[in-house]
Amino acid sequence: MLAGQSEAIEASGKYFSPRNAERPARKTTEFIILHTTEAPSASAVRKLSQNGEAHYMVDAEGRVYRLIDKDRVAFHAGRSMWNGKTDIDNYSVAIEVCGYHNKTINGAQISSIKELVAALQKIYNVPDDRVLPHSMVAYGAPNRWFKRSHRGRKRCGMQFATPSVRQSLGLTSQPGYDPDVRAGRLIAADPHLASTLFGGKVQSSGATVDPKRAVAVLPKERPTVEEPDDNIISSGRSAWDVARDKYNSAGTTYVLPDGSKIKGNAVKDWNGIPVGTKVVMAEGECDEDDAFYREIGPDGDSPFEVAGDDWNSKTTIYFMPNGRIVFGNQINPEDVRKISAKTRVLVGYEYGGRITAKQSAFILCGKKWNFPTTVYLKPDGSMIQGSSMRERSIPLNTLVYYRK
Ligand SMILES: [Zn+2]
Structure with a gap:
């Protein structure tokens, strides 16, 4: 059948x-x-x-x-x-x-x-x-x-x-x-x-x-909220409004009114992008979130900006450059600004376990071991999505995190 x-x-x-x-x-x-x-x-x-x-x-x-x-x-x-x-x-x-x-x-x-x-x-x-x-x-x-x-x-x-x-x-x-x-x-x-x-x-x-x-429901009549189609940042239109989750991607280019260009992953001050900046986005397939982790930037960035109200949630996990791993609920408010630049942050994740000789990725994660929602932190500090992993190549002591 x-x-x-x-x-x-x-x-x-x-x-x-x-x-x-x-x-x-x-x-x-x-x-x-x-x-x-x-x-x-x-x-x-x-x-x-x-x-x-x-x-x-x-x-x-x-x-x-x-x-x-x-x-x-x-x-x-x-x-x-x-x-x-x-x-x-x-x-x-x-x-x-x-x-x-x-x-x-x-x-x-x-x-x-x-x-x-x-x-x-x-x-x-x-x-x-x-x-x-x-x-x-x-x-x-x-x-x-x-x-x-x-x-x-x-x-x-x-x-x-x-x-x-x-x-x-x-x-x-x-x-x-x-x-x-x-x-x-x-x-x-x-x-x-x-x-x-x-x-x-x-x-x-x-x-x-x-x-x-946020949403008014009028299923029969559907007036649409109009918006300009020119990808220009204005006072009511932020980088996020134009580029959404690609706002900080390397494939997104900001062309400032003076003609200078800056890539999304190099922008340090999001409030400093002038009105009139044009946002040029790379042509790309509808794809997964391209940055599965976020990073604390070099200047004045904070967990509030990176993880919003979830900055102190236990499902927000901070991976410090010195190798320390801290869950959001372990951070005191007075220490927030001390979290150093280059700290990587997973938002909405939980710890799954450590890969050992007896504990394979498959034992820890089941069928989801190679899903893009599963994240591995290798002993060398690199962070990789399950979808780019091969089980035999996962080193011992790699840590596994799941999206909650
Ligand atoms: Zn899609």
Whole structure:
């Protein structure tokens, strides 16, 4: 019966991922997650295949490629939550659509996506209101811009929430509000995104969005919060508003009004970026958080800026340059400013154990040993995500951390 169902999905195996065999099977499938690659087909499909970052990809001509077995886990949603459930990778099938979150998906793509979504819905019994854009489930840990965990880390696939696109995909229902914002688990950090996803008027942007007034729910009428499309920093528009989780990435360039340029990872004073600065972002696939750890900067940076309100949480872990490891709840408020530059910080993690001769990564982590959410601190001080680890190459005394 399963074989018969698989045949309903026509897809090329040309870019089948070399990572497929190492991915565990999902126990349940509750969601279909739609992404936009934010890059042209050719480069997107290579990277998605290499890293096993989606089950299917639909290219610009509407061709469908199978990348990871639909029953296995693909790493596509990153830090994610829906209705209190986290790590959506473990509960979802992912379709990457070659295109951009702010551009139209073409007709050939729409008909392929429609067919693919319908087949997957049938196989896994997924209702229309659980076919969601990545941006609807992605969230960010507290950072310098938003002191609390927040929706709006990405805009990936946001057009798949607009009624006209859903209609063309044959989807008749969708969420009318953000359950995690409504429950106070998250705040809404991107009003433009929130209004695209759920409609309604939302407070304009800023670093302090009150969760109680974050999302107004008007599922039928959907006026969108307009915003300029020129990627220029203004008094009401911060680096985060423009670049979101790529704000401090090496691939993001700030072109100052005087013409000088600075890379996101070299910016020291975020408040000092002048109005009129243009933000140029590298073309990149919709991908995992590219910096899984944060770093205390050289000048006046503090745990408050790096980890927001979670600076003193036991799930915020500080890795000092001298090798000391301290949990947020062990830090006295008066010592906060003494945390030295170059301290690496994991936000929303817990300690999993130490690798020993008797205690392998697999024993410590089970199937998640090679997940991107699992972080290894090697004895040489380097920090590596599980997705780039090979089990035989993990040295003894490596420490393991899980995303909580
Ligand atoms: Zn995505």
